[in-house]
Amino acid sequence: DAKTTQPPSMDCAEGRAANLPCNHSTISGNEYVYWYRQIHSQGPQYIIHGLKNNETNEMASLIITEDRKSSTLILPHATLRDTAVYYCIVIGDYKLSFGAGTTVTVRA
Amino acid sequence: DTGVSQDPRHKITKRGQNVTFRCDPISEHNRLYWYRQTLGQGPEFLTYFQNEAQLEKSRLLSDRFSAERPKGSFSTLEIQRTEQGDSAMYLCASSDLITGSGNTIYFGEGSWLTVV
Numbered sequence: 001d002a003k004t005t006q007p008p009s010m011d012c013a014e015g016r017a018a019n020l021p022c023n024h025s026t027i028s029g030n031e032y033v034y035w036y037r038q039i040h041s042q043g044p045q046y047i048i049h050g051l052k053n054n055e056t057n058e059m060a061s062l063i064i065t066e067d068r069k070s071s072t073l074i075l076p077h078a079t080l081r082d083t084a085v086y087y088c089i090v091i092g093d094y095k096l097s098f099g100a101g102t103t104v105t106v107r108a
Numbered sequence: 109d110t111g112v113s114q115d116p117r118h119k120i121t122k123r124g125q126n127v128t129f130r131c132d133p134i135s136e137h138n139r140l141y142w143y144r145q146t147l148g149q150g151p152e153f154l155t156y157f158q159n160e161a162q163l164e165k166s167r168l169l170s171d172r173f174s175a176e177r178p179k180g181s182f183s184t185l186e187i188q189r190t191e192q193g194d195s196a197m198y199l200c201a202s203s204d205l206i207t208g209s210g211n212t213i214y215f216g217e218g219s220w221l222t223v224v
Contacts, residue, residue, distance in 0.1 A: 034212075043110070043199055043215035044151060087150065094139060094203075095164070096213055098150030 004088045009103040012082075018075040020102055022088030025069045031092040033064060035073045037084040038101075044087065047073065078106045110134070112216035114200050120222045121190055128186045129219045133202030140183050141213065142175055143199040144168065151199055157183060158205070190223045197221075 005023040012018040024033065034049040048055055048062045050071070055062045061074040075082055087101040111134040121127050133140050138159050143151040154173070156164045159180035169175075172190075177183040187194055197218040203211050 032211075036215075041197075041218075043112075043201075043217045045110075046212055046214060049212060085150075091211065094158075094211055095141075095153055095156060096151075096201075097153065101150060 004090055004099055006086075006088050006099065006102045008100065009105070012075075012078045012104060012106050014080060014106050014108050015077055018078040018082065018104060018106070020073040020075075020086050020088070020104065021070065022073070023070045024088070024090045027068050027090050028092065031090045033062065033068075033071050034089045034091055034096065035060070035062065036087045036089065036096075036098075037082075038087070039081075039084045044098075047086075078104075080106050080108065082106050110214040110216065112200055112202055112214055114198075114216040114219045116219060117217065118220045118222075120224060123192060123223055124189055126186065126188045127190060127221060128184055129198050129200075129221075131183045131185070131200030131202075131216060133182070133200070134204075134214060137202035137204050137214075138180065139203045139205060139211075139213075140177055141201040141203075142183070142185050143201065143215075145197045145199060145218070146195075154185075154198075187221075190221075192223045195221055195223045 035047040036044040038044045050062045064071045085101040113132040115130045140157040142154040145151040157177040172188045175185045199218045201213045201215040203213040
């Protein structure tokens with residue numbers, strides 16, 4: 001599976017949009033981009049995934065560049081409960097390989 | 109609540125004792141995974157089942173670790189002769205086998221193990 005690169009940390013103001021970048025320059029054609037988050041001491045929570053097209057659900061939006069080498073997770077209106085570690089993962093078949101993720105801190 | 113249940117949620121054991129964790133995946137999910145997570149690190153893959161068959165084991169899964177999934181439903185992870193280095197959160201996850209739309213994996217809340 002392709003490797004991903006994320007910034008180690010970022011801050012966001014409550015009520016503002018949070019844009020989390022991820023680079024996956026070695027992604028191959030059949031690999032999906034997945035985003036999970038992990039709030040302290042809990043299991044990872046699925047957020048969203050996509051292959052080529054942009055995706056949106058009740059939690060977030062996923063923007064994937066046309067060349068698929070990078071993507072951005074958008075939390076439209078961040079709340080304090082969105083403070084967590086966010087993982088961007090590229091997966092081809094069945095196994096998730098977690099990196100260090102981005103620690104997002106939402107501040108009031 | 110994702111529907112993946114793990115038991116017990118917390119376990120404190122003395123070094124050298126055996127412990128067993130149980131995972132009940134989402135109903136009818138045929139793929140089941142075990143991960144381990146230590147403080148400050150992301151989850152690390154341990155093993156993977158498709159139905160009752162254990163298809164992959166990580167090098168992290170030493171001889172003291174054994175996982176089973178009889179009848180392709182719930183799974184157990186046993187650690188024999190526990191060591192302090194085994195202290196971690198053990199995560200179970202499950203997914204359905206759907207081709208062409210990705211493979212969303214859902215995690216349980218984890219079982220915390222402390223070896224004293």
